[in-house]
Amino acid sequence: xxxxxxxxxxxxxxxxxxxxxxLMELSHRLVDLGFAxxxxxxxxxxxxxxxxxxxxxxxxxxxAARSGRLRxxxxxxxxxxxxxxxxxxxxxEAIQRAMxxxxxxxxxKTNELGAGAGGGGITCVVADQGMAWALGVAKKMDLRAxxxxxxxAWMLAIILSIPKLLEDGIIDQEGRLRGEGEFQLAVGMxxxxxxxxxxxxxxxxxxxxIMFHYFQSLGRATESSEFILCNSFPEIEGPVxxxxxxxxxVGPLLAGHRRRGDFSGHFLPQDPGCAAWLDGQLPGSVIYAxxxxxxxxxxxxxxxxxRGLELSGRPFLWVARPGLAVGESTPFPEGxxxxxxxxxxVVGWAxxxxxxxxxGVACFVSHCGWNSAVEGAASGxxxxxxxxxxxxxxxxxxxCGVWGTxxxxxxxxxxxxxxxxxxxxxxALLGNEGIxxxxxxxxxxxxxxxxxxxxxxxxxxFVEAMKA
Numbered sequence: 206x207x208x209x210x211x212x213x214x215x216x217x218x219x220x221x222x223x224x225x226x227x228l229m230e231l232s233h234r235l236v237d238l239g240f241a242x243x244x245x246x247x248x249x250x251x252x253x254x255x256x257x258x259x260x261x262x263x264x265x266x267x268x269a270a271r272s273g274r275l276r277x278x279x280x281x282x283x284x285x286x287x288x289x290x291x292x293x294x295x296x297x298e299a300i301q302r303a304m305x306x307x308x309x310x311x312x313x314k315t316n317e318l319g320a321g322a323g324g325g326g327i328t329c330v331v332a333d334q335g336m337a338w339a340l341g342v343a344k345k346m347d348l349r350a351x352x353x354x355x356x357x358a359w360m361l362a363i364i365l366s367i368p369k370l371l372e373d374g375i376i377d378q379e380g381r382l383r384g385e386g387e388f389q390l391a392v393g394m395x396x397x398x399x400x401x402x403x404x405x406x407x408x409x410x411x412x413x414x415i416m417f418h419y420f421q422s423l424g425r426a427t428e429s430s431e432f433i434l435c436n437s438f439p440e441i442e443g444p445v446x447x448x449x450x451x452x453x454x455v456g457p458l459l460a461g462h463r464r465r466g467d468f469s470g471h472f473l474p475q476d477p478g479c480a481a482w483l484d485g486q487l488p489g490s491v492i493y494a495x496x497x498x499x500x501x502x503x504x505x506x507x508x509x510x511x512r513g514l515e516l517s518g519r520p521f522l523w524v525a526r527p528g529l530a531v532g533e534s535t536p537f538p539e540g541x542x543x544x545x546x547x548x549x550x551v552v553g554w555a556x557x558x559x560x561x562x563x564x565g566v567a568c569f570v571s572h573c574g575w576n577s578a579v580e581g582a583a584s585g586x587x588x589x590x591x592x593x594x595x596x597x598x599x600x601x602x603x604x605c606g607v608w609g610t611x612x613x614x615x616x617x618x619x620x621x622x623x624x625x626x627x628x629x630x631x632x633a634l635l636g637n638e639g640i641x642x643x644x645x646x647x648x649x650x651x652x653x654x655x656x657x658x659x660x661x662x663x664x665x666x667f668v669e670a671m672k673a
Contacts, residue, residue, distance in 0.1 A: 211240055211325075212672050213242070213328050214235055215243045215312065215327045215329070215348075216235075216330075217245045217333060217336050218244075218333045218336070219336050219355075220250045221498075222499070223575065223576050224333050224335060224355045225250065225254070225470045226576055227355045227470075228331070228470070229244065229469065230459070235331075236273060236275050240668075241274045241275075241276075242274065242275045243278055243311075243327065244275060245278050245280060246277065246279055247300075248268065248282065249284075251267070251270075252267070254277065254468060254470070254471075255270060255277075256474075257474050257554075272467050272468050275467075277468060280307040280308060281304070281307060282300055283299030283303025283304065284299045291499075292408070293408065294408055294411065297415065297416065298415060300336070301338060301419070304336075304338075305341075305342055312342070313346070327348060328348065328671070329343075329350065329671045330343035331350075331352075331353055331434075332353070332430075333354075334353060334361065334423055335423065337427050337430075340352060340427065344429055349671055350429065350430050350431060351431055351667065353433075353435070354433065355435075357437065357575055357578075357600060357603065358437050358452045359442060359603070362394075363403070364420050365424050365427065367380075367420065367424055368424070379413075379414050380402065380404050380405070380413070386398060391448040393447070395599075398598070398602075401602070403416070404417040406598075431670065432453060432667050434455045434664075435452055435453070436456040436457065436575070436576070438655075438659060438660050439654070440650035441582060441647065441650075454659060454663060455663045455664040455667070456654065456655070456660050457579045457580070457655055459583060472498060473498075473526060473554035474553070475555060475556045476555055479522060479550070479552060479555050480559060480560075482522070482550050483566070484565070486565040489567045490519060490567055491519070491563075492517060492567060492568055493522050493570065493586075494523045494524065494569075494570035494571075495523075495557060495569075495572075495577070496524070497577065497593075499594070500572050501528065501529065502530055502531070503531050504530060504531055504532060504536045506621050506622065507529065508537070509624045509627070511523075512538060513626070513631075514549065514627070515544060515545055515549070515624075516627070517628050519548075519631075520550075521545075521550070522549075522560065523550070524552055524554060524555045526553050557577070557580060558580050558584075561586050562584050567587075568587045568588065568634055568635060569586045569587070569589070570627075571588055571589070571590060572591055572597055573590050573592045573600040573604065578604060581610075582648070583652070583655075584648060585644045585645045585647060585648030588610060588611030589611060589614065589630055590611050590612065591613075591614050609639070609643045610640055610644040611634070611640065614627065
């Protein structure tokens with residue numbers, strides 16, 4: 206670090222919405238604490254981030270943009286333009302092949318110029334654990350390195366325990382569970398259903414095998430990191446942090462109020478009218494329904510969801526992003542919009558943290574992505590859980606079985622969650638004072654962690670180490 210230059214972190218997320226948002230917020234925290242930050246994304250993600258901003262930064266280019274001391278830089282992901290980046294196995298293989306060389310070149314050029322992001326050369330790398338190969342690049346270039354995990358610490362503890370699970374004969378060489386359908390890492394931790402393992406929701410058997418061996422390699426790479434950070438807090442995952450003390454909770458990482466035009470990490474423009482609409486509703490009256498960036502519902506399921514929200518008789522704010530329903534159009538039931546009128550607001554994307562914190566919101570109908578789980582917990586909002594893939598099923602188990610802050614929908618024999626099921630579960634959820642009380646206790650715990658508690662202290666500990 207040159208005299209007078211701030212420490213300079215290169216932050217690298219996996220190119221998916223649920224990974225970019227928390228690492229973007231961590232980057233803003235680092236800037237607030239005196240760092241310059243180079244936030245490295247793929248070219249595809251870079252275009253999405255810029256297109257979602259209400260005010261694109263001046264002098265933005267197809268490969269770089271700047272907001273304050275945070276610089277956004279893009280490098281290729283190894284796939285041609287227009288290719289299918291929803292194929293996780295194929296994208297992951299391309300990333301491993303193409304990105305390490307580009308990342309090394311970027312670091313070398315930045316350090317040669319000595320003026321990246323308003324300061325000197327890069328001094329440390331914070332890599333998404335899903336991109337833990339970058340820790341090897343950092344080591345090669347003699348930089349400090351830390352890993353960041355954007356999902357539950359429970360899931361990360363399992364990934365880091367793959368060698369032990371293999372040694373104990375709990376899983377085979379392809380990550381398939383031997384024997385019974387559940388296992389437990391340690392007393393006090395939840396039992397993990399084998400179908401909920403991170404690599405078992407990545408497409409067909411070939412893709413699952415690719416992802417299992419990828420997670421194995423990431424676990425080995427993470428051993429070289431000085432810190433392993435995660436967006437969690439002790440009150441929601443205490444037994445995991447006791448089992449895996451290397452994993453440091455620095456959450457909840459919530460955005461708060463930032464300047465218009467700052468990078469938010471969102472891939473879609475946020476509807477600006479949500480807050481004003483919520484202001485017109487009674488306290489604790491609104492059903493908020495949002496299913497993240499990857500959920501895809503069949504046409505019939507989409508219509509049953511619409512009917513369920515209508516049958517609830519309550520005001521609702523529904524995020525029906527482009528692509529939520531199969532097909533080119535959004536297939537609302539005939540007359541739906543006329544019948545619900547002002548009581549229902551449907552938007553393409555919402556400022557979710559702002560919505561969940563609004564006193565008008567009564568509950569959260571959610572796919573249970575980890576960001577949503579943490580944001581809902583930090584806002585004291587009960588959940589109606591509707592997981593779609595990946596770690597979302599394990600997160601549902603946390604919400605309903607461990608935290609006691611939600612209920613889960615039950616699909617019928619055809620796999621469809623009916624409108625009547627949705628209405629019934631919403632009535633049960635909103636009439637359950639025990640769930641509401643536990644949700645409010647989690648909100649208090651999240652606030653303590655973020656404001657001087659464990660999460661805040663761990664972040665300061667990491668920052669001081671990286672400045673040393």
